[in-house]
Amino acid sequence: MADLIRELDELEAGAEAEIEAAATPAELESVRIRLLGRKDGRITAILRRLGELAPEDRPAVGARANEVKKAVQDRLEARSEVLAGRSEVEREVDLTLPARPAWSGGRHPVSLVVDEICEIFARYGFTRVRGPEAETDWYNFVALNTPLDHPAADMADTFYLDDGVLLRSHTSPVQIRTMQAYDPPVRVVVPGLVFRRDTWDASHAPAFEQIEGLAVDEGITFVDLKATLSEFARQFFGPSTRARFRPSFFPFTEPSAEVDVSCTICGGSGCSACKGTGWIEIMGAGMVDPNVFESVGYDPERYTGWAFGMGPGRIAMLRYGIPDIRLLYDSDMRFLEQF
Numbered sequence: 001m002a003d004l005i006r007e008l009d010e011l012e013a014g015a016e017a018e019i020e021a022a023a024t025p026a027e028l029e030s031v032r033i034r035l036l037g038r039k040d041g042r043i044t045a046i047l048r049r050l051g052e053l054a055p056e057d058r059p060a061v062g063a064r065a066n067e068v069k070k071a072v073q074d075r076l077e078a079r080s081e082v083l084a085g086r087s088e089v090e091r092e093v094d095l096t097l098p099a100r101p102a103w104s105g106g107r108h109p110v111s112l113v114v115d116e117i118c119e120i121f122a123r124y125g126f127t128r129v130r131g132p133e134a135e136t137d138w139y140n141f142v143a144l145n146t147p148l149d150h151p152a153a154d155m156a157d158t159f160y161l162d163d164g165v166l167l168r169s170h171t172s173p174v175q176i177r178t179m180q181a182y183d184p185p186v187r188v189v190v191p192g193l194v195f196r197r198d199t200w201d202a203s204h205a206p207a208f209e210q211i212e213g214l215a216v217d218e219g220i221t222f223v224d225l226k227a228t229l230s231e232f233a234r235q236f237f238g239p240s241t242r243a244r245f246r247p248s249f250f251p252f253t254e255p256s257a258e259v260d261v262s263c264t265i266c267g268g269s270g271c272s273a274c275k276g277t278g279w280i281e282i283m284g285a286g287m288v289d290p291n292v293f294e295s296v297g298y299d300p301e302r303y304t305g306w307a308f309g310m311g312p313g314r315i316a317m318l319r320y321g322i323p324d325i326r327l328l329y330d331s332d333m334r335f336l337e338q339f
């Protein structure tokens with residue numbers, strides 16, 4: 001029994017050297033036959049001699065023989081991969097699996113809408129401008145004919161950073177700065193983030209995108225406002241879109257209007273999107289209040305103008321059928337990659 005175990009130990013050690021020495025697949029095959037061949041293989045010969053042993057010794061030697069056989073088979077397999085030119089990585093990984101698709105970058109739905117609106121107004125001669133998100137209460141309220149005791153200026157409605165410094169609640173301060181810096185004619189569109197003290201829910205966010213527009217020149221009338229915004233509605237929502245102007249109030253415009261468009265879903269016959277009315281509100285607008293011109297040093301007897309403000313997030317929700325405003329700010333790739 002000890003003889004056979006020793007022979008198996010020697011065979012295992014010798015086999016390793018023989019296998020590693022094989023330089024071609026054909027040489028390796030002849031090594032395999034010498035070691036494992038059914039007729040004259042050396043391991044086969046040892047297994048055959050198990051019969052010579054006492055019955056109680058057979059299991060131990062048989063187990064050792066099978067161990068050596070398995071080790072030799074593994075070594076032959078590994079050497080065969082090396083001779084076939086395959087690296088260790090190629091043996092471990094299935095390189096024929098299809099690759100994971102690369103992430104395709106996309107534009108945010110709100111950015112898409114902002115750019116489209118700005119492009120339409122660019123064709124009417126409006127320049128895209130931007131300005132600071134932290135403002136003084138003078139630029140955000142006082143210059144816009146909104147006294148600081150107005151409810152909109154209340155601590156509870158606006159984020160104050162410091163005494164008299166706040167996060168803008170609309171982009172109008174940028175138009176104030178533009179009018180201070182340039183004489184009329186002025187035509188600008190102003191997209192940007194604005195802030196309100198609202199708690200997150202499906203239709204409110206404490207920070208959201210706004211676009212305002214402003215046109216000032218001699219001889220501008222409410223007809224310019226109606227014609228420009230009606231044409232905008234047709235270009236943005238489609239040529240059969242109608243616009244409607246309802247009386248409203250803003251401190252910075254007089255007269256003021258809410259602008260509705262015929263429902264983009266049902267075309268005006270009434271559906272769930274327009275709550276059966278056939279109309280959807282898209283913005284507020286009006287003729288610039290003379291007091292606003294006074295505060296920027298424009299002569300209100302010489303100049304008139306009109307302005308509008310809208311929420312591109314709301315318009316993106318309408319256009320793409322997005323049910324919850326929070327989806328616009330969650331940065332969830334499964335949502336964003338659809339645009």
Ligand code: 2NL
Pocket residue numbers: 172173175176212214250252253283284285286287288289292307308309310
């Ligand atoms: C809305 C609609 C509006 C304006 C914004 C404006 C800006 C200047 C002068 C006059 Cl500098 N008006 N912006 C005008 C009308 C409506 O926003 O729903 N706001 C609460």
